Amino acid sequence: METTLYGKIANQIIGQIRAGIFKPGEKLPSVRSLSRKRSVSISTILTAYGILEDQGLVEVRPKSGYYVRRVPVHEHRPPAISQRTSVPRKVATPQRVMEVMRDSSSPQFISFAAALPGTDFPVIHQLKRIFARVIRSAPFLGIGYDSPKGSEPLRRQVARRALDAGILCSPEEIITTAGCQSAIGLCLRALTSAGDIIAVETPCYYGLLQQIEAYGLKAIEIPSDAERGMSIDALRLAFEQWPIKVVLSIPSYSNPLGALMPSQHKQQLVSLIEQYDVPMIEDDIYGELGYQDRRPPAVKSFDRHGRVLLCSSTSKTLEPQLGVGWVIPGRYQEQIEYQKFINSVSISRLPQLAVAEMLDHGGYDRHLRLARESYRQRRDRLIDLVGQYFPGETRISRPQGGFVAWIQLPRGASALQLYLDAREEGILISPGELFSANSGKYQSSIRLTYSDAWTASRIEAVKTLGELVARQL
Ligand SMILES: Cc1ncc(COP(=O)(O)O)c(C=O)c1O
Numbered sequence: 305m306e307t308t309l310y311g312k313i314a315n316q317i318i319g320q321i322r323a324g325i326f327k328p329g330e331k332l333p334s335v336r337s338l339s340r341k342r343s344v345s346i347s348t349i350l351t352a353y354g355i356l357e358d359q360g361l362v363e364v365r366p367k368s369g370y371y372v373r374r375v376p377v378h379e380h381r382p383p384a385i386s387q388r389t390s391v392p393r394k395v396a397t398p399q400r401v402m403e404v405m406r407d408s409s410s411p412q413f414i415s416f417a418a419a420l421p422g423t424d425f426p427v428i429h430q431l432k433r434i435f436a437r438v439i440r441s442a443p444f445l446g447i448g449y450d451s452p453k454g455s456e457p458l459r460r461q462v463a464r465r466a467l468d469a470g471i472l473c474s475p476e477e478i479i480t481t482a483g484c485q486s487a488i489g490l491c492l493r494a495l496t497s498a499g500d501i502i503a504v505e506t507p508c509y510y511g512l513l514q515q516i517e518a519y520g521l522k523a524i525e526i527p528s529d530a531e532r533g534m535s536i537d538a539l540r541l542a543f544e545q546w547p548i549k550v551v552l553s554i555p556s557y558s559n560p561l562g563a564l565m566p567s568q569h570k571q572q573l574v575s576l577i578e579q580y581d582v583p584m585i586e587d588d589i590y591g592e593l594g595y596q597d598r599r600p601p602a603v604k605s606f607d608r609h610g611r612v613l614l615c616s617s618t619s620k621t622l623e624p625q626l627g628v629g630w631v632i633p634g635r636y637q638e639q640i641e642y643q644k645f646i647n648s649v650s651i652s653r654l655p656q657l658a659v660a661e662m663l664d665h666g667g668y669d670r671h672l673r674l675a676r677e678s679y680r681q682r683r684d685r686l687i688d689l690v691g692q693y694f695p696g697e698t699r700i701s702r703p704q705g706g707f708v709a710w711i712q713l714p715r716g717a718s719a720l721q722l723y724l725d726a727r728e729e730g731i732l733i734s735p736g737e738l739f740s741a742n743s744g745k746y747q748s749s750i751r752l753t754y755s756d757a758w759t760a761s762r763i764e765a766v767k768t769l770g771e772l773v774a775r776q777l
Contacts, residue, residue, distance in 0.1 A: 309344060309348055310349075310355065313344070313348065313352040314352040314353075317356060321361055328688040329372060331369055332370040332372065335370075361373055374684055382700075383701055385530060389525065389527060389538045389542055393741065394522055396742055397741075398737055398738060414730060416731070420624065422675065422678060422707070422755040425675055427671040430667055430671070431622065431662060431666075434666055444654045444657065449650040450650040452645050452649075454479055454480025454481075454630070455653050455656035458630075459630070460475045460660070461663035462663075463475045463478055466632065468592075469605055470604075471632065473632055477633075479630060479633060479641055480651060481630055482628075482629065484589045487630060489515055490631065490643040490647065491550075492516070492519055492521070492585070494642070495549065498519065501521070501523075501546055501549055502552055503524050503526050503539060503542055503548045503550070503552070504523050504525060504526065504551075505526050505528040506528060507561065507736065508560075508739055508741075509560065509587075510738045513740075516741070525740070526538050530563055530701040531563055531564070531701075531702075532564070532566055533554075533558050533564065534565065536572045536573060539551070539576060543579075548580070548582055549582065550585060552587070553573075554587040556705065557590035557594060557704065559589075559706065559708050560739050561703070561710045562704070562705065563701070564594070564600060564704045565603075567600065570606055574606040574607050584612045586612050586613065588604075588614050589620050592621050593679065593705045595676055607634065611635065613632070613634055614632040615630070621672065627651070627652075627655055628656055628659045678757075679706070679754070679755060682707070682755065683702070683703060686700075686754040686766070687709075690766065692770075693770030694769070694770040694773055695714050695770070695773055695774050699711070699712040700712075708751055709751070710750075711750050713773055714777060717773050718747060718748065719735040719736045719746065719750045722773055723735040723750070726768070726769055731769060733750050733751070733769065734752075734753075736749030736751070739751065
């Protein structure tokens with residue numbers, strides 16, 4: 305039993321933190337006020353707070369005071385992902401993907417499933433105003449098809465913003481598409497034939513796996529780290545063993561891990577694809593949603609020979625309803641333009657012009673600043689809530705951008721059972737099996753989207769999820 309005065313005070317505060325009287329992120333009483341209240345010396349309180357700090361329960365913020373650390377119950381540990389690479393095989397995505405997607409569009413659920421941007425930003429009103437203006441002033445009806453490359457004002461804006469990712473290209477080198485998924489589809493169709501092997505990170509956004517499946521391709525799943533993304537060493541080994549036709553990856557704030565591939569790895573990735581003379585499709589849809597000041601360089605920024613095809617869209621930064629995306633296809637320009645033409649001839653001009661206007665002087669940067677800061681805070685809150693309500697062995701990724709996190713449940717818990725139980729309670733999550741090329745993997749992991757504001761009902765839903773997991777153990 306603790307006999308020193310500072311030890312007793314430290315234990316009392318620990319009890320209060322565990323009981324939730326002081327919440328994660330909350331400021332503890334100042335040293336001076338606590339010393340007055342307890343009638344003890346300032347150095348006794350400082351020693352007590354020092355014990356809490358040593359135990360990782362509180363942190364000092366200079367000139368501000370002592371705060372309860374964000375994950376006080378169990379230290380934050382990223383999910384562990386098996387580092388074994390499997391052999392290439394046909395992809396069989398679970399039927400459940402479509403079930404989850406169907407449910408996600410129903411307002412009857414509290415959804416953490418679909419990766420949609422937050423709905424509480426003023427940008428939606430700005431977009432409405434821009435649409436109204438463009439309808440009045442720009443020619444779009446009665447002008448026939450848009451050009452096969454897409455609307456020039458949009459391509460000009462995309463080229464301008466690509467500079468931030470370290471990519472120097474002209475509007476002529478960009479092709480607009482009906483979203484990022486569509487851009488990736490065009491690339492896969494242009495670059496592969498049925499039976500080809502695609503190297504893809506694992507776990508991976510199911511939309512990419514579904515495309516690989518639909519085109520009759522084989523996937524070799526390259527292990528990913530929750531912080532640094534696709535393993536370059538594992539990719540190198542895969543190249544040595546298999547005739548890989550294309551590499552497909554989400555290097556900046558991947559879905560579902562939220563991992564950011566370090567710039568050095570991006571550079572090594574380019575060296576590898578050059579060595580093996582293989583194209584790479586870079587899904588950069590979350591690239592502008594980082595929480596740091598500077599946007600990370602794209603893999604394409606290291607590409608001197610045009611082998612990287614960068615695909616993106618405004619579905620995550622602005623709004624999926626816009627249906628506006630693009631590809632910067634490097635040396636594969638003609639093939640992609642041809643694929644776009646045979647698939648859709650062209651895409652609608654109106655949303656392209658509206659997005660161009662938004663990027664040009666519609667307050668896009670202001671919106672991004674707000675969205676990125678909000679997502680960072682919402683991520684912290686999710687980590688707090690999972691720390692508070694999920695069983696102690698739970699692990700969660702700590703994305704540096706985007707708005708999806710990967711959670712590894714304690715040993716013995718089934719993600720599928722949690723999905724089914726949660727659905728009964730009106731809560732939607734994405735079970736881990738959706739993110740693998742075959743459903744045997746990630747049976748105790750889930751993905752949660754944290755883009756929406758933390759309302760009381762969403763907080764309660766996380767609590768319910770934690771209770772449902774605990775019930776399984
Ligand atoms: C990594 C990734 N790529 C592509 C898409 C689809 O993008 P779009 O809506 O622009 O087709 C998504 C949507 O969730 C995604 O997460």
